[in-house]
Amino acid sequence: MKEAEFAKKLAAKTSLDEKKAEEFIQAFAGTLAEYFKKGEKVVIAEFGSFYVKDDKTVQFNPAAKVKDVIG
Secondary structure, eight states: OOHHHHHHHHHHHSSOOHHHHHHHHHHHHHHHHHHHHTTOOEEETTTEEEEEOTTSOEEEEEOHHHHHHHO
């Protein structure tokens, strides 16, 4: 799924319009990147955690709630 489609779905589920949803996605990604540059892990309760591995790849560990949705 591309960013524009994700923003459209996000907008449909919130009070955001599509432009604001895209801005949110970009701000979210930028904020994650800021923490990654500092070598910090980002944990979002009931969603999962993001961190940068030694080989500079980003790892996402989904929370149990997300794993349950995936199956």
